[in-house]
Amino acid sequence: MINFYLTFDTETGQVISYQSSIETEEKLRDMVQEYNPTWDVSPVEEAEALTAYMIQVEGVWEKRQKTSLTATWDAETLTANGTAEIVLSTLPIPCTVHIDNEILVVEDGSLEFSTKDIGFYKVTVNEPAYLPKEWTINAV
């Protein structure tokens, strides 16, 4: 019988991959941990594998489904004058936001964005518990 398994990192909770296997869970765990001792496996339904994430609750790893991020910008275009601001609000707390090549940890659920430099800015949020989200901000 073929089963599906998530491989995840027990240090970060990050899902590394999912795969089908004819091996038992125990055998697959041994194989994965031989490759990396901090990794573990968890059985998963194939249809839920892509949107699953792992979280540790009271010392026990639980598998859950990612939900849509509700965060939104109040505008996706702004004037590049250094003072005009647009706001990305209702972010999870805390939340890691990638803006082009920069990584920000937003602690208060809200990101006020401004710039003096025209161009497109790629903003992404890829938190474990949420489906990945990407916006393109246009500074004009």
Added chain:
Amino acid sequence: MQFKAKKSDSSVEKTKATRDKVLKNKQADLDIWIDTNIQDLDDVRSYLKRLSRAVKANMKFQE
């Protein structure tokens, strides 16, 4: 959290070039614009800067 985003100078100049409202016109319209707007040496300097920005945006210079 407030964040002031930055781009490199070359990125900003490239974006300015690709968004140039005059240069993006059709050549016939651009010819008319030049005839109408280039009157003196300052206009020529300004237009040359505009042109060189567009050229540099599409060039990879070698040492």
